Amino acid sequence: MTNSLLEFRNLTKRFGGVTALDDFSMHLNRGEILGLIGPNGSGKTTSFNLLTGIYPASGGSIFFDGEDITNKSPRKVYEAGVVRTFQRSRLCLPLSIYDNIMIGDTSRLKTGICANLLGRKAFRKQYEETFEKARSLVATFSGNLADRMMEPVGALPMIERRRIEICRALISEPRLLLLDEPSAGMTHDETDQLMTDILDVRARGEGLSIIIVEHEMGVIERITDRCVVLSYGRKIAEGSYAEVAADAEVQNAYLGVD
C-alpha cells in the first residue's frame, strides 16, 4: 500500500474552447489535508467535478487507492469512499437535521416494496441504529444540535447548516472528504469554529483525508498540510502554505503582485 490515496495524472478538461484543466497532475497522501487554491476560474471546482464523476475528463486519469476511477459515475465514486460538500448549500430546508444527514447514507438503503412492507421490525432496528449514529456524529460538532435532531434545518444559522452538510458527507464513513469553500456565507469567527471542528474530526484518527477549496487564506494556512495552486487550469506551485505563499508565480497569479 502506497502512502498516496489519490492521484490525478495529466488531467485535462475542455468545455468547448475553454480549457478548464490543463494536464493537471497531483497527489494526495493518506490522512492529509490538502488545500487546492487559485484565482477565480482556475479549475478548482472542475477538479472536484471530474473526481466525483459529474463531468467526464477530456484526457488523463484519476486513481483512488490504486484503482482507476476516471469517468466513473458519481454513485461509484461515492461507493469508493469519496464525498463532497458544495459551495452553495444543498440542504433540504423543510426536512429535519436527521433526515438531511441520512440522505448522505444511501449505501445501506434498502429499496423495494417487499423489503419495506415485510421488514418493519428490521427497518425499526435499522432506524434506531442510524439515528444514534447520526446523533453521535452531530454531537462531535455541536452538543446543542445533537438534542435537536428532528428540527427542520431551515431554522438553523449558517454555521449549523454547514456542520449538518459536513455530517451528511461524513455519515457514510468516507475516506476522502472534498470541501468546496466551506467558509462561504459565514463570519470569520464562524469559519474559525468550523475549522476547529474539521481538525477535531481528522484528529479522531479514522484515516480521513481532506481536499479543501477555499478563498480564505487564513483557513488554508491554519488547516492544510500542503497546498496545490492552480492558475488557468495549470498547476503552478505545490508545497506548504508558507512555501506557496512565498512563490513569485503564485503571488503574481493569485495575489495580483508583480
Ligand SMILES: Nc1ncnc2c1ncn2[C@@H]1O[C@H](COP(=O)(O)OP(=O)(O)OP(=O)(O)O)[C@@H](O)[C@H]1O
Ligand atoms: N459547465 C461548464 N461549462 C463551460 N465552462 C465551464 C463549466 N464549468 C467551468 N467552466 C469554466 O472552466 C473554468 C474553470 O472553472 P472552475 O469553476 O473550475 O473554477 P474555480 O477555480 O472553481 O473558480 P471559483 O473560484 O470562481 O469557484 C472557468 O473558465 C469556467 O468558466
